[in-house]
Amino acid sequence: VQLVESGGGLVQAGGSLRLSCAASGNIFSSLPMAWYRQAPGKERELVAAISVGGSTYYAHSEEGRFTISRNNAKNTLYLQMNSLKPENTDMYYCAASGTHTIEPVSSDREYDYWGQGTQVTVSS
Numbered sequence: 001v002q003l004v005e006s007g008g009g010l011v012q013a014g015g016s017l018r019l020s021c022a023a024s025g026n027i028f029s030s031l032p033m034a035w036y037r038q039a040p041g042k043e044r045e046l047v048a049a050i051s052v053g054g055s056t057y058y059a060h061s062e063e064g065r066f067t068i069s070r071n072n073a074k075n076t077l078y079l080q081m082n083s084l085k086p087e088n089t090d091m092y093y094c095a096a097s098g099t100h101t102i103e104p105v106s107s108d109r110e111y112d113y114w115g116q117g118t119q120v121t122v123s124s
Helices: none
Strands: 003-006 007-011 015-023 033-036 045-050 056-058 066-071 076-081 090-097 111-113 117-122
Touching: 003 090, 015 033, 015 090, 015 117, 033 066, 033 117, 045 066, 045 076, 056 066, 076 090
Parallel strands: 007 117
Antiparallel strands: 003 015, 015 076, 033 045, 033 090, 045 056, 066 076, 090 111, 090 117
16 A cells, blocks of 8 residues: 655644545555654654544544544545644654554554655744
8 A cells, every 4th residue: 555645835823734645556445544743853643543434533632623534435535634833843644554443543553554744834
């Protein structure tokens, strides 16, 4: 599975961005997916996860401002980010898990495929 993120960029605080992650192959609909973020020199951290059935899990700090969704017909994962803050500045990665579960996967050790990332920069 190859994952390609897009949609990052520079935005002012309070603005919005929609990240997309296009997946290759024909198994996207069977894969739990997630968005992660990582700053230079720091560990990556989960932003949001979505199960194969569409159930979602959010890191506490992002709940209410970020929305993860998936379109299985288009093999695409999304992250709608609203009310962005400077502290949301990071590289954002999408990930796919090979774990067979109906629940969202929240552990990065269970993600097998990673995209190259897209940079989000929020100016104050």
